[in-house]
Every structure is written in structure tokens, then in C-alpha cells.
Amino acid sequence: MKNFSANSYQRTRNLFNPNATAPYRLSRSRLENFLNCPRCFYLDRRLGIEFPPTPAFTLNSAVDHLLKKEFDGYRRLRSPHPLMSSAGINAIPFDHPMLETWREVFKGVQYHHQATNLLIFGAVDDIWIDSQKQLLVVDYKATSTDQAISMDQEYRQAYKRQMEIYQWLLRKQNLNVSNTGYFVYCNADKTRLNFNAKLDFTIQVMPYEGIDTWVESAIVAAHECLIRESLPEYTDNCSYCSYRRISQQLENPSIALKKSEQDRFSLPSSAIKKRAKKILNPLRQGPTGFTSPISLKDTHPTEIQDELFK
Numbered sequence: 001m002k003n004f005s006a007n008s009y010q011r012t013r014n015l016f017n018p019n020a021t022a023p024y025r026l027s028r029s030r031l032e033n034f035l036n037c038p039r040c041f042y043l044d045r046r047l048g049i050e051f052p053p054t055p056a057f058t059l060n061s062a063v064d065h066l067l068k069k070e071f072d073g074y075r076r077l078r079s080p081h082p083l084m085s086s087a088g089i090n091a092i093p094f095d096h097p098m099l100e101t102w103r104e105v106f107k108g109v110q111y112h113h114q115a116t117n118l119l120i121f122g123a124v125d126d127i128w129i130d131s132q133k134q135l136l137v138v139d140y141k142a143t144s145t146d147q148a149i150s151m152d153q154e155y156r157q158a159y160k161r162q163m164e165i166y167q168w169l170l171r172k173q174n175l176n177v178s179n180t181g182y183f184v185y186c187n188a189d190k191t192r193l194n195f196n197a198k199l200d201f202t203i204q205v206m207p208y209e210g211i212d213t214w215v216e217s218a219i220v221a222a223h224e225c226l227i228r229e230s231l232p233e234y235t236d237n238c239s240y241c242s243y244r245r246i247s248q249q250l251e252n253p254s255i256a257l258k259k260s261e262q263d264r265f266s267l268p269s270s271a272i273k274k275r276a277k278k279i280l281n282p283l284r285q286g287p288t289g290f291t292s293p294i295s296l297k298d299t300h301p302t303e304i305q306d307e308l309f310k
């Protein structure tokens with residue numbers, strides 16, 4: 001396998017080592033990364049090259065935090081939250097000595113998958129228990145949209161998988177877990193006349209029937225990916241990679257673009273180059289002809305793409 005030289009960008013901690021005997025910790029979000037693109041997953045977990053971080057969604061976290069506090073009050077009272085009652089859910093917030101650990105991001109609900117020696121973990125938002133003593137996995141979500149919230153939208157498929165992994169993890173603790181889980185969706189109202197330092201939310205409790213049968217095979221496939229000695233293929237139609245590859249090609253024309261990458265942009269690469277140069281050359285030139293360190297990768301991909309395809 002090609003040796004990648006270490007540099008300041010490469011992480012050296014928490015890398016998967018195929019020869020290690022200790023279980024390797026793999027969070028449910030990393031497993032989701034694998035499902036999205038084995039190549040990025042491998043770059044991150046084996047080679048320490050992480051996808052560039054995005055800013056934390058702190059407003060969403062604030063909603064999560066406040067909802068947790070609110071549901072905890074009803075947990076202590078052993079009674080349903082009014083949202084549960086109005087949704088006709090015959091359950092109360094579940095109390096368990098491990099609940100706080102299960103909610104901690106770096107601990108969560110854990111399971112050692114013996115066959116792969118992977119320690120799978122994920123932090124739940126909440127768990128309720130129904131009148132049949134079945135556990136209901138609950139996930140809090142915050143958004144702001146004028147559209148009706150539907151779990152069928154493409155990007156929400158990951159939320160469904162998230163719930164299914166939690167159901168699987170809790171079943172591995174020998175708990176009786178229902179296939180039914182709930183998304184508590186908080187939707188901030190943008191139609192108010194004034195902000196007045198306040199957001200109003202409408203809250204929907206949306207049931208979801210989870211099917212966790214795919215989780216086991218996903219773990220095995222992720223492990224097969226981790227133990228390989230070469231980079232997996234790119235995922236087609238990933239705009240980040242197309243951006244990165246096209247940028248590389250502009251900087252080094254000997255790098256060939258895949259046909260799918262050219263198709264994605266529906267332009268011959270010569271046209272891409274011409275337009276990109278027009279945009280990038282002024283960016284690279286300082287006022288006195290000094291070549292600034294700005295390279296394509298320093299510029300937001302969508303800005304470049306918007307400009308490219310005007």
C-alpha cells in the first residue's frame with residue numbers, strides 16, 4: 001500500500017490498526033459516514049484525514065438540551081409529558097441508572113461486536129417506556145421550515161438509520177425495544193413580525209417504525225473496509241469530491257477526471273478549466289502581482305460551482 005506521509009493535517013489518534021487486539025471504538029455517526037462513502041471513511045479512520053469540519057449547530061443543541069431538561073422533570077414525576085399525551089402515546093419517560101451515560105456523546109450505548117472487534121456506540125436523546133414495558137427510542141430534532149415536515153425527504157433517511165442503530169444498540173443490552181420510535185420535531189416559526197429575542201416553535205411528535213436488520217451487515221462491511229490495504233473508490237455524485245478533483249485537475253492537468261465527474265458538470269473539462277481560470281486568477285493575484293496562498297480548496301465549493309455554471 002502507498003505510504004502517506006504524516007503532516008499537520010493528518011490525525012494520528014484513534015486510527016484503526018488491523019493488528020491491534022483492543023476493540024476499536026466506532027461511533028454510529030462514523031458508521032453513517034461509511035454508508036455515505038467508504039473512501040472518506042477510510043481516509044478518516046485509517047489514514048487520519050478528516051473531512052473538513054462544519055460549524056456546530058449550537059441552536060439545535062440548545063433545543064435538545066432544553067427538551068432533555070423538560071422531559072427529565074416528567075421522568076422524575078413518572079408521568080407523561082403533555083406532548084406525549086396530546087399525541088396519544090401511552091408511555092412515560094424511561095428511568096434507568098445508565099441513562100445519563102447512554103446520553104453522553106463519547107460514551108453512549110455501547111456494544112462490543114465480537115466478530116469484528118468493533119465497539120459500536122451512540123448517544124440517545126431520550127427513551128420512553130410504554131404500557132407494554134417496551135422501550136421507545138426518541139430523537140429530538142430542531143428545524144425552521146414553512147414546509148410540512150416529512151421523514152420521507154432524502155436527507156432524513158440518515159435520521160431513520162440513526163434511530164435504528166439506537167434500537168439495535170439497546171436490544172444488545174438485552175432490553176425490550178419496540179420497533180416504534182419517535183422524532184420530537186421542533187419547528188421555529190419565521191412568520192412573526194418581530195424577532196424580539198425570541199423564537200416560537202411548533203412541536204410535532206412523529207412516530208417511525210424502525211427496521212434494524214441492516215445494522216449487523218453494515219458493521220461487517222465497515223470492518224472489511226477498515227482492514228483493506230487500498231483506498232476504496234470515490235462515491236459518484238458527491239459534490240465535494242467533484243469539486244476537489246476538478247480543483248486538482250486545474251492545478252495539475254495530468255490528473256484525469258472520471259467520466260461521471262465530467263457528466264456531473266455536463267461540461268467538457270476544457271470549458272470547466274476556462275471558466276474556472278477566469279474566476280480564480282483574480283483571486284490568486286494580490287494587488288501588486290503577488291501570488292496569494294489562496295488555492296481552490298480555500299474557496300467555498302458551492303461559490304465556485306455557482307460561478308462555474310452561470
Ligand code: SF4
Nearest residue numbers: 037039040235238241
Ligand atoms: S466522494 Fe470524495 S469527498 Fe465525497 S465523501 Fe467520498 S471521498 Fe469524501
